[in-house]
Amino acid sequence: MKKFFIIVFFLFILLFSFSSVKATWVSGTMKITLDFIPDMEKTFVYSAGGPAGVYTAYVKGTLNESFILDQTTFFLKPGETIRLTAKLKLPQTLDPGIYGNFICFLQGEPTNGESGSAVVVRTESCAIVNIRSLYSEPKIEINLNAPNLNINEKKEFSINVNSWTEQDLDIRGSIKIKNSDGTVLKTLKTEEKKLLSGKTQILHSVFNAHDFSQGKYNASAVVFYTGGFEEDEKTFEIGALDFDILNFTKQFEADKINPFEIEIKSYWNNDVTVDAVVYLRINDSFVKFGETPPFDIKPLERKKITGYFDANGLRPINYDSKVVLYYEGKTTEKTATIVIIPKERIVEMPASTTILLAILIIIVLFLIFIVIFMMRKLQKQTVKTIRKKKKIKKKKS
Amino acid sequence: MQTNKFLVFLLVIALVLSVVEVGYIINRLSKTAMTGFATADTGFVNITIETNVSVTATTDTIDFGSGYLEATKDYAILKTEDGTTVPTNWTNTSLYNPSDLVLENDGNTNITLNFSSDKAAAAFIGGNGPYFKYASANKDIGACLSGLVASYTDVVASTQWVCTNLGAGTDYDEVYVNISIKVPTGVTAEAKAATFTFTAAAA
Numbered sequence: 189m190k191k192f193f194i195i196v197f198f199l200f201i202l203l204f205s206f207s208s209v210k211a212t213w214v215s216g217t218m219k220i221t222l223d224f225i226p227d228m229e230k231t232f233v234y235s236a237g238g239p240a241g242v243y244t245a246y247v248k249g250t251l252n253e254s255f256i257l258d259q260t261t262f263f264l265k266p267g268e269t270i271r272l273t274a275k276l277k278l279p280q281t282l283d284p285g286i287y288g289n290f291i292c293f294l295q296g297e298p299t300n301g302e303s304g305s306a307v308v309v310r311t312e313s314c315a316i317v318n319i320r321s322l323y324s325e326p327k328i329e330i331n332l333n334a335p336n337l338n339i340n341e342k343k344e345f346s347i348n349v350n351s352w353t354e355q356d357l358d359i360r361g362s363i364k365i366k367n368s369d370g371t372v373l374k375t376l377k378t379e380e381k382k383l384l385s386g387k388t389q390i391l392h393s394v395f396n397a398h399d400f401s402q403g404k405y406n407a408s409a410v411v412f413y414t415g416g417f418e419e420d421e422k423t424f425e426i427g428a429l430d431f432d433i434l435n436f437t438k439q440f441e442a443d444k445i446n447p448f449e450i451e452i453k454s455y456w457n458n459d460v461t462v463d464a465v466v467y468l469r470i471n472d473s474f475v476k477f478g479e480t481p482p483f484d485i486k487p488l489e490r491k492k493i494t495g496y497f498d499a500n501g502l503r504p505i506n507y508d509s510k511v512v513l514y515y516e517g518k519t520t521e522k523t524a525t526i527v528i529i530p531k532e533r534i535v536e537m538p539a540s541t542t543i544l545l546a547i548l549i550i551i552v553l554f555l556i557f558i559v560i561f562m563m564r565k566l567q568k569q570t571v572k573t574i575r576k577k578k579k580i581k582k583k584k585s
Numbered sequence: 586m587q588t589n590k591f592l593v594f595l596l597v598i599a600l601v602l603s604v605v606e607v608g609y610i611i612n613r614l615s616k617t618a619m620t621g622f623a624t625a626d627t628g629f630v631n632i633t634i635e636t637n638v639s640v641t642a643t644t645d646t647i648d649f650g651s652g653y654l655e656a657t658k659d660y661a662i663l664k665t666e667d668g669t670t671v672p673t674n675w676t677n678t679s680l681y682n683p684s685d686l687v688l689e690n691d692g693n694t695n696i697t698l699n700f701s702s703d704k705a706a707a708a709f710i711g712g713n714g715p716y717f718k719y720a721s722a723n724k725d726i727g728a729c730l731s732g733l734v735a736s737y738t739d740v741v742a743s744t745q746w747v748c749t750n751l752g753a754g755t756d757y758d759e760v761y762v763n764i765s766i767k768v769p770t771g772v773t774a775e776a777k778a779a780t781f782t783f784t785a786a787a788a
Contacts, residue, residue: 213639213692219787290786297780308778309645309686313638314786
């Protein structure tokens with residue numbers, strides 16, 4: 189037992205303790221983006237609620253002063269729902285950009301009695317009102333979507349284009365497919381489209397992964413518009429129906445059924461079902477000693493799957509082994525040395541020994557009893573003899 | 586026997602009269618169109634389902650209990666993930682069984698979930714080099730679609746992410762918030778307090 193200095197120099201009480209439920213909810217238009225119009229006025233109405241208690245409604249964000257709430261403090265009864273009205277009045281001018289604002293319904297601070305001395309959790313739910321102010325000059329924002337696919341498969345690559353300008357624009361795009369060195373392997377062209385002020389367009393192109401090998405690639409998109417361009421880059425993976433066996437259990441105990449684990453990595457970009465079998469080389473041929481049930485593997489997933497290994501009857505020596513993974517009519521295998529170790533033996537006293545021991549104890553107890561009995565008898569006899577001698581002495585005298 | 590025959594006769598008469606009367610009423614209804622009678626064979630039901638953002642802390646208590654730093658050590662580490670496992674360099678003087686916070690999206694839309702703490706490590710714990718960290722993890726597999734904070738990150742006195750897209754499905758809408766604290770030497774013996782405010786908004 190380790191000896192500690194029993195000096196209490198720190199008492200740490202960390203309680204996140206309070207009995208009431210911590211929850212809030214708000215219903216209504218929970219996320220909206222409005223384009224800026226000078227002096228625009230708009231009213232938002234929400235329902236809100238939570239467990240009984242005190243709540244605060246407030247607005248946070250860059251234009252929080254443009255909002256007026258009809259009420260800011262609420263005392264909710266059990267099951268009560270409140271109605272919250274937020275009036276927005278935008279200023280006359282606003283610099284280009286996006287202005288995020290949150291209309292929140294916040295639980296009150298827990299009382300001391302509720303929390304003890306505590307780190308307290310409370311919740312708030314918020315509605316989002318974004319105000320977007322467009323640029324007068326041409327400006328766009330793009331987002332490339334480059335999905336994973338398999339060899340010989342065709343998939344659509346797309347570019348989302350958001351207008352951030354008061355002008356209508358003509359847009360067109362191209363997507364360059366590059367390998368990890370940055371070498372351009374293929375260039376895809378999209379259609380040309382008209383992008384209206386403040387709106388969104390999607391440009392498309394189809395990528396055919398024929399002639400590509402399995403691996404990771406970069407897709408680099410450029411969208412051109414009158415007076416400029418915008419770029420975005422994404423990484424995607426081309427899959428092949430192939431697996432790697434990364435690791436597996438290589439030591440088992442003899443004369444028992446052992447758990448068996450195998451870690452695998454899928455290079456296939458679809459769901460696939462796999463199962464594995466463990467073989468040991470016995471007399472120059474591979475014999476099955478273990479297997480896993482079928483497992484569903486997700487696209488490009490790395491996963492540990494488990495099964496059993498039956499080491500009954502195996503001598504505790506090293507064996508050449510191979511693990512074979514079966515999937516979609518294909519296999520992947522890996523070889524290694526598997527070590528069979530002797531089974532741990534728990535030394536148990538045989539039943540006959542236990543019985544003998546019990547008999548022995550009984551005999552010993554019996555002998556002790558006889559000895560005590562004999563000693564007592566001897567003592568009594570001695571006393572009697574002494575008394576007799578005394579009597580004889582008295583008679584003689 | 587005769588009485589039975591008479592009763593059967595009466596029954597048949599009653600049935601025939603009933604059928605005739607029902608036919609007559611249906612015939613009348615189709616001509617006169619009473620109040621409440623539907624004149625068109627198509628009905629419309631309008632219902633608007635509003636977006637609902639809702640967050641519940643289903644486990645809102647983390648209790649490390651009370652204890653002290655072992656005197657020969659420079660610091661102790663306490664984690665909510667410890668469960669009943671004994672923390673590092675720490676002697677508990679009460680039950681040690683801290684649990685992670687659990688946050689549930691019980692609205693009908695995916696949400697962003699963040700939190701702010703009113704205290705960072707120095708103000709919360711004190712002493713010579715404390716830390717106060719958090720991490721987030723899925724309670725339901727695939728609950729957080731993006732933005733989990735998988736590795737322990739310092740809690741600072743401003744807004745920090747738990748998950749940037751927490752699902753709203755019944756079976757995949759809960760995440761854990763794990764806490765880890767380092768209690769160094771030189772900490773004042775007292776109860777410590779901090780407040781976490783979790784904020785949910787539509788993703």
